[in-house]
Amino acid sequence: MSFTLALVGRPNVGKSTLFNRLVGKRLALVDDQPGVTRDLREGAARLADLRFTVIDTAGLEDVTDDSLQGRMRRLTERAVDMADVCLFMIDARTGVTSTDLVFADILRKRAKHVILAANKSEGSAGEAGALEAYSLGLGEPVRLSAEHGEGLPDLYTQLMPLADSFAERAEEEAPAVDVDLTEEEAEEGLDEVPLPTRAKPLQVAVVGRPNAGKSTLINQILKEDRLLTGPEAGITRDAISLTTDWVGPEGDVVPMRIFDTAGMRKKAKIQEKLEKLSVSDGLRAVKFAEVVVVLLDAEIPFEQQDLRIADLAEREGRAVVVAVNKWDIEENRQEKLKELKESFERLLPQLRGAPLITVSAKTGRGLDRLHTAIMRAYEVWNRRVTTAQLNRWLSGMMEAHPPPAPQGKRIKLRYMTQAKTRPPGFVVMCSHPDKVPESYNRYLVNGLRVDFDMPGTPIRLWMRGQNAANPYKGRKKAPPSKLRKHTEGRRKD
Numbered sequence: 001m002s003f004t005l006a007l008v009g010r011p012n013v014g015k016s017t018l019f020n021r022l023v024g025k026r027l028a029l030v031d032d033q034p035g036v037t038r039d040l041r042e043g044a045a046r047l048a049d050l051r052f053t054v055i056d057t058a059g060l061e062d063v064t065d066d067s068l069q070g071r072m073r074r075l076t077e078r079a080v081d082m083a084d085v086c087l088f089m090i091d092a093r094t095g096v097t098s099t100d101l102v103f104a105d106i107l108r109k110r111a112k113h114v115i116l117a118a119n120k121s122e123g124s125a126g127e128a129g130a131l132e133a134y135s136l137g138l139g140e141p142v143r144l145s146a147e148h149g150e151g152l153p154d155l156y157t158q159l160m161p162l163a164d165s166f167a168e169r170a171e172e173e174a175p176a177v178d179v180d181l182t183e184e185e186a187e188e189g190l191d192e193v194p195l196p197t198r199a200k201p202l203q204v205a206v207v208g209r210p211n212a213g214k215s216t217l218i219n220q221i222l223k224e225d226r227l228l229t230g231p232e233a234g235i236t237r238d239a240i241s242l243t244t245d246w247v248g249p250e251g252d253v254v255p256m257r258i259f260d261t262a263g264m265r266k267k268a269k270i271q272e273k274l275e276k277l278s279v280s281d282g283l284r285a286v287k288f289a290e291v292v293v294v295l296l297d298a299e300i301p302f303e304q305q306d307l308r309i310a311d312l313a314e315r316e317g318r319a320v321v322v323a324v325n326k327w328d329i330e331e332n333r334q335e336k337l338k339e340l341k342e343s344f345e346r347l348l349p350q351l352r353g354a355p356l357i358t359v360s361a362k363t364g365r366g367l368d369r370l371h372t373a374i375m376r377a378y379e380v381w382n383r384r385v386t387t388a389q390l391n392r393w394l395s396g397m398m399e400a401h402p403p404p405a406p407q408g409k410r411i412k413l414r415y416m417t418q419a420k421t422r423p424p425g426f427v428v429m430c431s432h433p434d435k436v437p438e439s440y441n442r443y444l445v446n447g448l449r450v451d452f453d454m455p456g457t458p459i460r461l462w463m464r465g466q467n468a469a470n471p472y473k474g475r476k477k478a479p480p481s482k483l484r485k486h487t488e489g490r491r492k493d
Contacts, residue, residue, distance in 0.1 A: 004084045006054075007057060014091070016037050018144070075225075075228055089118075091119060094129060096133060114138050203288060205289035206293045227242075259285040295325050298336070319377035377457065380456065393448075426462070428461065
């Protein structure tokens with residue numbers, strides 16, 4: 001990316017709408033209600049031939065205390081300090097307000113480069129507000145309509161000279177790197193499990209109920225206050241993705257993209273449209289993740305909603321790690337841990353063997369164990385077993401417990417192979433696949449989990465018929481009249 005552009009302004013001026021247009025996806029939640037965005041969201045933007053990083057920020061409020069709005073303002077000010085260019089957006093239909101004047105003064109002092117944009121300028125309704133924007137003293141405003149895509153060529157004209165200067169500076173500062181690998185060294189780097197890289201980092205989603213400490217945990221991993229936190233439940237609304245290099249207990253550096261999701265309440269309790277959008281955004285993050293960390297509250301673990309969230313991750317085929325937060329305030333830790341393990345085995349049998357880690361997002365204790373558990377779950381999720389091993393194993397399983405014969409039809413399991421990984425999926429070629437009971441499938445899945453050391457990961461098992469064994473299978477029978485003529489002709493001969 002050549003430079004970073006931060007979108008700043010009052011609530012409900014269209015920052016998230018412009019963010020979605022620049023990145024080409026509906027990543028940020030958009031609603032008529034002001035103050036939807038609370039966290040900083042980054043995205044890879046493109047405008048004609050420009051490629052840059054765009055940051056969507058919370059609406060600037062004229063508050064400086066420790067309230068939620070005050071914390072949101074400090075986070076936005078931090079984005080202003082980080083960005084190379086700030087796009088200060090006003091609502092052309094509302095005109096310049098006293099709050100706009102305050103923040104224009106702040107940007108003049110703190111921002112490196114400021115571009116003024118009068119959004120919602122389509123039609124004649126925004127004409128007066130666009131002219132009034134000159135009074136802010138930030139130069140000629142760019143007239144935009146983020147919703148309809150109008151005015152983007154003018155924005156490109158303003159950004160182009162700045163992008164050229166940033167590109168020249170990056171070339172001067174970039175160190176020269178020249179590394180040549182021999183064929184032997186390149187082959188040594190190959191592994192069965194794809195290792196995360198900067199280009200393809202490990203995707204980790206942190207999910208759970210509201211106020212479980214998801215944002216606090218991610219801040220502790222990043223070692224900076226990057227996400228908005230506080231005692232209020234339901235602060236996070238968007239599914240925010242952050243890329244970091246997480247250093248493990250043995251000094252191994254793993255590039256990760258961590259998704260912070262909104263807290264998921266029971267469906268019956270979700271009334272507002274905005275919360276529905278937040279939950280659906282979190283569910284989408286689970287689908288794109290590779291490892292899902294289900295974060296529980298140590299005071300009220302394994303509630304019905306926790307079980308639903310864990311079951312959702314398993315049904316989506318993701319590697320699952322269960323983490324119990326707020327362990328620093330727990331007094332009887334040994335007894336509590338024993339209770340947690342018993343409840344886990346009883347309530348989530350489909351995730352038998354998945355790691356159960358105790359952490360404290362506030363103090364950072366247990367993060368090394370969480371890192372190890374995530375990497376272990378990722379390795380198991382990518383596990384591959386050879387066909388020869390599987391068929392020897394299948395033979396032993398059938399000797400120990402032969403498949404049943406429903407309605408007197410004997411089921412023959414001929415051979416088995418692994419069809420996919422992420423999660424591991426296996427195919428068994430057999431006769432009468434539709435007659436194999438679910439209990440025998442579970443018997444095989446549990447055996448795979450134990451014998452091939454695949455604890456906790458979802459395992460898929462499919463029974464397939466083998467038509468090649470009977471060439472006449474599936475062919476229609478001849479009508480009785482044709483059979484009669486055929487036999488009579490043979491008798492005459």
